[in-house]
Amino acid sequence: MNKQQNKNKTCLLCGGNANLNYVGMNGYVEGTKYDVYECSNCFSSFVDPMSNLKEEYNIIYGGDNTKDAGYNYYYYLAKGVKSLKNPLKDLYDYCAIFWGVIKAINDSNTKKGAKILEVGSGLGYLTYALNKAGYDCEGIDYSDTATNFANNFFGNKYSQGTIETYSENNEGKFDVVIATEVIEHIIDPNSFIKSALKVLKSGGTLIFTTPIKDIHPKGTIWQTDYAPVHLWWFTEKGIEAVAKNNMTSVKFVDFTEYAKYKILNINLGTANIAPNNSSVVNKKGVFLNTRKKDYKEIIMKILPAWLYIKIVCFYHNLKFLQIKKNKIADRYMCAMCAVISKV
DSSP states (O other): OOOOOOOEEEOTTTOOEEEEEEEEEEOSBTTOEEEEEEETTTOOEEEESOOOOHHHHHHHHOSSTTSOSTTHHHHHHHHHHHTOSSHHHHHHHHOHHHHHHHHHHHHTTOOTTOEEEEETOTTSHHHHHHHHTTOEEEEEESOHHHHHHHHHHHOSOEEESOHHHHHTTOTTOEEEEEEESOGGGOSOHHHHHHHHHHTEEEEEEEEEEEEBSTTSOTTOOOOSOOTTTOSEEBOHHHHHHHHHHTTOOOEEOOOHHHHTTSOOOOOOOOTTOOOOOOOSBOTTSOBSSOOOOOHHHHHHHHSOHHHHHHHHHHHHTOGGGOOOSSOOOTTOOSEEEEEEEOO
16 A cells, blocks of 8 residues: 655665655565665655665575576577677677677777676676677676576676675776666665776776656656666666766666667656566465466477577667557767766
8 A cells, every 4th residue: 555654765776865655566476575765956766775685686586497487588698699690789689788889898999808807797698798708708697596507508707796796806907897787786886886987997988778657657666677677767867867966977878779660669657656576486486377378488389599689689670570569868868878077
């Protein structure tokens, strides 16, 4: 039930007053509950409590690709990427998030052989693709379930831990740091950015993506992944505040070029609708509710992963077939891609 309470917190991003928006939102794992706050200044949202326990991540990743937890798709993607001849090019065509990151790498004039760190490398496929493309990339992830899989499947390029701990002994080591869909998982985004900048060389580039709140109707309470998978839902103003806190500035990748010929099927939130959906998995990582599989999931059951990726890339490049379904601001997609240069 949505309760009206005169409860507030200070926004960690901009220092503004954050108002309690919703009480008792169901978490990803059965039996967990979170309250939702929205900053009255930068309009970013966050949950309370700020919990991202490693054991919950291991439930989410499912331990291996035979379990039923919600991230099985990423095991499928990892298998496909390993079978591709030029996986970085295919990832560029496959998904807006990868398109934004690779565009930012290219725009920064990063040369082949450059040292890259992927923070939140997950099952390891982007790190692998960057190495195949000629970069010197390694990955780090909070989940030992994920890093164990990546090391066994792609080779020993991955370590378990946080960027805060890693930065203590790796200052000024990398030309580029990448974090795709990571900062929204972090309790303290300021500390995360500070540590990511610390491992960069002078003049290095930090590139990170995160779901963007700005595209959703004003009053949308929570239209991103369940907590504790996501703890934050950022606006560009919120990310600008984090950059300012670290005495730097941020630029955002413009997705106009990507979106020009693509079908935009972005699920927008609805203002003032309570985010009271049921939890996704139980504490063993098994889905609570069986749902009918959509056509993409059916295709993925039939086709090998590499072929599915190639078909999606081919489809994305058939410009004459593309129809705009959901026209939004040209430079936006479902995620923002932020770029910070270390002075």
